[in-house]
Amino acid sequence: MSHSHRPVTARLRPLMERTLIIGLGSPHGNDRVGWDAIDLLDEEFAEEETIACYKAAVPHDILDWLDNATPTHLIDACSGPQAAGLRLEITRDALGGLQALCSDADGTCHEVVFPKLRSTSSHQFDLQSTLELASALDTLPRRLILWTIPIPSAIVEGKVQPEVEQLTSACVQRLALELRGG
Amino acid sequence: MSKKQTRTIEVSALTRVEGEGAVRVVVEDGRVCQVQLSIYEPPRFFEALLRGRPLEEVPDITARICGICPIAYQMTAIHALEQALGVEITPEIRLLRRLLYCGEWIESHGVHMHLLHIPDFFGCESSIALAKRFPQEVNRGLRLKKIGNRLLEVAGGRAVHPINVAVGGFYRAPRRTDLQCLKADFQWGLEAAMDVTRWVAGFDFPDLERVYEMVALRHPSEYPMNEGRLASTQGLDIPVDEFENYFAERQVPHSTALQAVRLPTETAYSVGPLARINLNRQLLFPAARQLSDELGMTWPCFNPYRSIVARALEVVHAFEEALSIIDNYHDCAPARIAYQPRAGQGCWATEAPRGMIYHRYRISEAGAIEFASIIPPTSQNQYPIELDLAAYLPSVLGDDDVAAGLACERLIRSYDPCISCATHFLQLEVERR
Numbered sequence: 159m160s161h162s163h164r165p166v167t168a169r170l171r172p173l174m175e176r177t178l179i180i181g182l183g184s185p186h187g188n189d190r191v192g193w194d195a196i197d198l199l200d201e202e203f204a205e206e207e208t209i210a211c212y213k214a215a216v217p218h219d220i221l222d223w224l225d226n227a228t229p230t231h232l233i234d235a236c237s238g239p240q241a242a243g244l245r246l247e248i249t250r251d252a253l254g255g256l257q258a259l260c261s262d263a264d265g266t267c268h269e270v271v272f273p274k275l276r277s278t279s280s281h282q283f284d285l286q287s288t289l290e291l292a293s294a295l296d297t298l299p300r301r302l303i304l305w306t307i308p309i310p311s312a313i314v315e316g317k318v319q320p321e322v323e324q325l326t327s328a329c330v331q332r333l334a335l336e337l338r339g340g
Numbered sequence: 341m342s343k344k345q346t347r348t349i350e351v352s353a354l355t356r357v358e359g360e361g362a363v364r365v366v367v368e369d370g371r372v373c374q375v376q377l378s379i380y381e382p383p384r385f386f387e388a389l390l391r392g393r394p395l396e397e398v399p400d401i402t403a404r405i406c407g408i409c410p411i412a413y414q415m416t417a418i419h420a421l422e423q424a425l426g427v428e429i430t431p432e433i434r435l436l437r438r439l440l441y442c443g444e445w446i447e448s449h450g451v452h453m454h455l456l457h458i459p460d461f462f463g464c465e466s467s468i469a470l471a472k473r474f475p476q477e478v479n480r481g482l483r484l485k486k487i488g489n490r491l492l493e494v495a496g497g498r499a500v501h502p503i504n505v506a507v508g509g510f511y512r513a514p515r516r517t518d519l520q521c522l523k524a525d526f527q528w529g530l531e532a533a534m535d536v537t538r539w540v541a542g543f544d545f546p547d548l549e550r551v552y553e554m555v556a557l558r559h560p561s562e563y564p565m566n567e568g569r570l571a572s573t574q575g576l577d578i579p580v581d582e583f584e585n586y587f588a589e590r591q592v593p594h595s596t597a598l599q600a601v602r603l604p605t606e607t608a609y610s611v612g613p614l615a616r617i618n619l620n621r622q623l624l625f626p627a628a629r630q631l632s633d634e635l636g637m638t639w640p641c642f643n644p645y646r647s648i649v650a651r652a653l654e655v656v657h658a659f660e661e662a663l664s665i666i667d668n669y670h671d672c673a674p675a676r677i678a679y680q681p682r683a684g685q686g687c688w689a690t691e692a693p694r695g696m697i698y699h700r701y702r703i704s705e706a707g708a709i710e711f712a713s714i715i716p717p718t719s720q721n722q723y724p725i726e727l728d729l730a731a732y733l734p735s736v737l738g739d740d741d742v743a744a745g746l747a748c749e750r751l752i753r754s755y756d757p758c759i760s761c762a763t764h765f766l767q768l769e770v771e772r773r
Binding site: 295 | 478479482
């Protein structure tokens with residue numbers, strides 16, 4: 159994969175807190191962007207022992223790694239009429255359900271009604287269900303951020319489109335800057 | 341003249357199965373006259389995609405057919421290609437392959453039982469509701485899944501579409517020390533799997549016994565995973581290379597997936613853990629075998645709802661066999677047997693978690709794929725699912741359509757259908773306030 163991503167410089171402060179980053183994806187065309195993001199982040203944080211990066215093929219695989227103490231970032235492709243590169247901070251609401259505060263790539267914040275975050279996963283145990291299960295089992299991380307990379311469509315067996323590669327790089331840069339405290 | 345009373349029950353989207361499917365039932369004058377299990381995911385065209393590709397790429401491409409059971413697709417392809425090429429693997433490579441199957445069965449069965457199927461037995465709409473009632477049991481199931489994934493990572497290179505398997509063997513054999521590190525988890529897993537089996541065996545099972553033909557591999561000296569003859573509960577006993585003389589796929593108008601039938605009768609047959617145990621129970625490892633005797637079940641069993649017990653027993657067996665392989669494993673050399681590409685044809689069948697899977701390939705002189713045929717277990721189970729629904733539905737027709745639809749879903753989920761593992765992506769709707 160060619161990309162214009164350059165590692166963030168080391169002038170920002172080093173990471174102290176153990177952090178988990180999980181990319182969801184598959185080998186199929188645009189749907190692999192979660193994994194591509196992990197490849198870029200592995201390169202970015204190669205020297206950082208506090209960062210653990212994983213690739214998940216199905217949403218429920220993230221349950222292998224979640225715990226309620228470790229800040230966690232999830233990265234996944236998204237589509238839909240309002241799809242945009244979003245950062246969603248997901249927490250438990252007062253009733254034990256999930257809620258999210260989201261911000262656009264330009265930093266504009268919006269409140270999100272979490273039930274609107276629907277998955278059209280071909281696996282019925284989708285990401286939202288997985289996070290709700292983690293919440294029910296008390297393994298939902300106290301700090302959970304979902305980064306979405308918009309894709310026009312999931313092209314089966316095709317390649318990742320160049321514009322989607324650029325969006326992946328942009329997402330990775332935002333995430334890396336946040337982790338570095340930038 | 342009395343007017344016909346027609347009722348249509350539709351479940352437009354099956355929940356808690358892998359993939360996209362629907363079921364439609366038409367009832368006339370109180371009689372079930374049509375049952376259709378529809379697959380509406382687009383065809384995957386993998387068989388066409390493989391044509392012209394170098395044979396070395398086949399394991400990587402076929403692994404992508406299924407995210408839950410990539411090993412079964414890879415291994416069946418590899419064995420078929422090795423047959424075409426005349427490759428003889430070593431006993432050590434063969435054992436490592438069985439170890440991979442153990443990991444896949446543990447992971448796949450664990451997921452299906454705890455996230456998809458067990459909720460049905462407690463009236464829970466999802467495993468989330470189940471987790472609130474039984475947090476320890478669900479956590480136990482998730483830990484079993486994680487251990488299965490860990491084995492796939494160590495032996496297969498990664499849990500996500502394993503990259504270490506190749507025609508002739510493995511790119512790199514795992515080290516004995518890497519496998520020994522798994523022992524403590526596997527010993528815990530064995531005990532946990534036995535507890536899971538006792539738990540699920542005590543569930544309330546609907547009464548549905550249909551004595552139809554069940555098909556699985558059978559091997560003279562081991563519980564079948566990746567080798568054996570094809571056998572059935574109605575006396576079939578054939579080598580795998582005669583598969584296409586006894587089984588065929590048919591197009592049906594209501595589904596994009598093909599349905600399989602027995603030849604020459606064009607009747608239904610089923611595959612899966614229940615078929616495997618019905619045909620091979622005596623070859624389970626000792627703890628699994630003894631547990632199968634203690635559960636109070638009648639074998640052979642033809643109640644599809646009790647397939648969950650068969651799955652649970654196979655998880656016990658997989659842990660036992662994995663521990664045995666790990667204990668006896670010494671670093672495998674060579675990890676891979678060399679071969680020369682040549683023209684030829686090969687076919688093979690192995691046991692995916694969901695049932696018997698069959699591949700056939702024809703290779704060119706230069707080592708490119710000229711022809712591929714892949715018959716997954718779920719397409720073989722579509723027809724018996726429809727017949728089971730037709731047999732079971734009269735008992736729930738007194739319920740309203742929603743309840744009857746849920747009953748249909750429960751029956752279908754008993755088969756653990758993996759309709760397709762295509763892409764997944766979030767459909768995002770954001771309400772901006």
